[in-house]
Amino acid sequence: MSVQLLTYVFVALSFGLYIAIAIWSRSSSTNEFYIAGGHVHPIANGAATAADWMSAASFLSMAGIIAFEGADGARYLMGWTGGYVLLALCLAPYLRKFAKFTVPDFVGDRYYSRTARLVAVVCVIFISFTYIAGQMRGVGIVFSRFLEVDINVGVFIGMAIVFFYAVMGGMKGITYTQVAQYCVLIFAYLIPAIFISIMLTDNPFPMLGFGSTMNDGSGVFLLDKLDGLTSDLGMAAFTEGSKSTIDMFFITAALMAGTAGLPHVIVRFFTVPRVRDARISAGYALIFIALLYTTAPAVAAFARINIIQNIDGIAYSEAPAWFGKWEESGLLAWMDKNEDGRIQYRGGTAFSPTTPIFAEAIGQSGQRQLLNAATASENELYIDRDIIVLAHPEIASLPNWVVALVAAGGLAAALSTAAGLLLVISSAISHDLLKMSFRPQITEQQELRIARISAALAIAIAGIFGIYPPGFVAEVVAFAFGLAAASFFPVILLGIFSTRMNKEGAIAGMMTGLIFTFSYIVYFKFIDPVSNHAENWWFGISPEGIGALGMVFNFVVSSVVSKFTPAPPQAIQDLVQSIRIPRKD
Numbered sequence: 001m002s003v004q005l006l007t008y009v010f011v012a013l014s015f016g017l018y019i020a021i022a023i024w025s026r027s028s029s030t031n032e033f034y035i036a037g038g039h040v041h042p043i044a045n046g047a048a049t050a051a052d053w054m055s056a057a058s059f060l061s062m063a064g065i066i067a068f069e070g071a072d073g074a075r076y077l078m079g080w081t082g083g084y085v086l087l088a089l090c091l092a093p094y095l096r097k098f099a100k101f102t103v104p105d106f107v108g109d110r111y112y113s114r115t116a117r118l119v120a121v122v123c124v125i126f127i128s129f130t131y132i133a134g135q136m137r138g139v140g141i142v143f144s145r146f147l148e149v150d151i152n153v154g155v156f157i158g159m160a161i162v163f164f165y166a167v168m169g170g171m172k173g174i175t176y177t178q179v180a181q182y183c184v185l186i187f188a189y190l191i192p193a194i195f196i197s198i199m200l201t202d203n204p205f206p207m208l209g210f211g212s213t214m215n216d217g218s219g220v221f222l223l224d225k226l227d228g229l230t231s232d233l234g235m236a237a238f239t240e241g242s243k244s245t246i247d248m249f250f251i252t253a254a255l256m257a258g259t260a261g262l263p264h265v266i267v268r269f270f271t272v273p274r275v276r277d278a279r280i281s282a283g284y285a286l287i288f289i290a291l292l293y294t295t296a297p298a299v300a301a302f303a304r305i306n307i308i309q310n311i312d313g314i315a316y317s318e319a320p321a322w323f324g325k326w327e328e329s330g331l332l333a334w335m336d337k338n339e340d341g342r343i344q345y346r347g348g349t350a351f352s353p354t355t356p357i358f359a360e361a362i363g364q365s366g367q368r369q370l371l372n373a374a375t376a377s378e379n380e381l382y383i384d385r386d387i388i389v390l391a392h393p394e395i396a397s398l399p400n401w402v403v404a405l406v407a408a409g410g411l412a413a414a415l416s417t418a419a420g421l422l423l424v425i426s427s428a429i430s431h432d433l434l435k436m437s438f439r440p441q442i443t444e445q446q447e448l449r450i451a452r453i454s455a456a457l458a459i460a461i462a463g464i465f466g467i468y469p470p471g472f473v474a475e476v477v478a479f480a481f482g483l484a485a486a487s488f489f490p491v492i493l494l495g496i497f498s499t500r501m502n503k504e505g506a507i508a509g510m511m512t513g514l515i516f517t518f519s520y521i522v523y524f525k526f527i528d529p530v531s532n533h534a535e536n537w538w539f540g541i542s543p544e545g546i547g548a549l550g551m552v553f554n555f556v557v558s559s560v561v562s563k564f565t566p567a568p569p570q571a572i573q574d575l576v577q578s579i580r581i582p583r584k585d
Helices: 003-024 030-038 042-053 056-098 103-110 114-146 151-201 222-232 245-261 263-270 275-293 296-311 321-329 385-395 400-438 444-467 473-497 503-527 546-563 570-579
Strands: 332-334 381-383
Touching (some): 003 151, 042 151, 042 263, 042 275, 042 400, 056 245, 056 263, 056 275, 056 385, 056 400, 056 473, 056 570, 103 114, 103 400, 103 570, 114 151, 114 263, 114 385, 114 400, 114 444, 151 296, 151 385, 151 400, 151 444, 222 296, 245 263, 245 473, 245 546, 263 275, 263 400, 263 473, 321 385, 381 385, 385 400, 400 444, 473 503, 473 546, 473 570, 503 546
Antiparallel strands (some): 332 381
16 A cells, blocks of 8 residues: 555544544533543553653654754753653642642632733743644644645644544543554654664664664664764764753753643643642653653664665655655755756755745756755755654655554644643633633533633634744744743742742743743744844853743742742641642542
């Protein structure tokens, strides 16, 4: 069977499974819609958390970034995994003991203020919509290549599927759907990695093959081989980084704190029956996440070797079928600068995925013309980093069923996180904005209906962000993590561990962190992207890492304001003390 037909089969089966689960687990109350009734088993919750957390950025984009940036890409591995540990140890058990539906629920009650709740709702919406843009773009990329439809059409298909099981099932439906999605995405990620690890190193474990010798008889270690290939082509060595230490530090810190402050991940710990179960599910989630994250660097290295060995220097007329398919998607392009008819992949200008580098195909040759000054570079090939994981099985000539499985896995990763984010947006509007703030008199059924309507509207807006994304998948997600780090992490951490933290400090801190971080990102990415270089950044910190500085401002402002304003009521101080006392359950 062809790749396209197999992809249709795999995607149809997986989507059918997701929809069947949504129908089976349809929510009938707000408790089920928001937190799945609070009775999800820790192992199932661990798998659902892993699927919710490992988005299209983890599945599609992270290995692509590491493949292109080498050692610099480690910031995503360190930041996201370190942040999850921070969340599991410092926040999850205490938030579960607090027993609220949402993060704004925690903020509103802990800081005894409707204003604080409303600020938290604004933060949730900003973060979630920024994050979801990357997921919908990931859906569009998969559909555009493997189902041979336009990226925008792919986004609409993804919207329709998420609409069905997110609006119908709520958190109950999403949770069990995410368990299935985790199984799909982890098999889709590991199977091709195992195949390729055996092909290159004879080692069936990719994370070990990453440090093994090549099986070509040379006795050269895989990373040494890769460093040699990249250096020979005028590129930076894979194992050498080029980012400044301060920028790496701030990006990693922003990703760590952002992970711990992401509302759609935090709410997952409200779905288990007991505080003890929150800790157990966090442990299972870490194991499930580690399966993909320990494999990603190997996938990146394998892909870079195969791209160089299988593409560089071949005649364009002899390019494999997959090359043309990805060209048609607009995510891969070639220009014959020296007019020798061969694809030349060299070091040179780093093309931005958000810039329209190539015009439409000219004549019958399929060549594309550069629209900017990048013609000075010897590099003739543009490869969007988001396609590496999806294209690699084809580059390595793996069986068609493996290629189709990877497509289904990419969709599972993107859709699982998108559904979680949509639910967070929905609950922020229906529960925190209406029920707890402006219309407390509405009935449970009215609240449930509003939640479903809010989810539907959020899906429509998310689709627009997917069609017009502000960057490649992992970059967009990094911005969301920065916003979460600058807004939520300090007020949640201080809300748990500081009895002196009051509503005035929390509001001032959240607003300071959110406004500063959002303004910095918007300025360098949209208002003046030409000046988006290290010499123009504050202290050399890029927009990806500015959330860590926004977090520092949040901590400072909230602490200073709290010191010079009245202390929280004694009941709130007693509550803070009580949620830190361990219980046997």
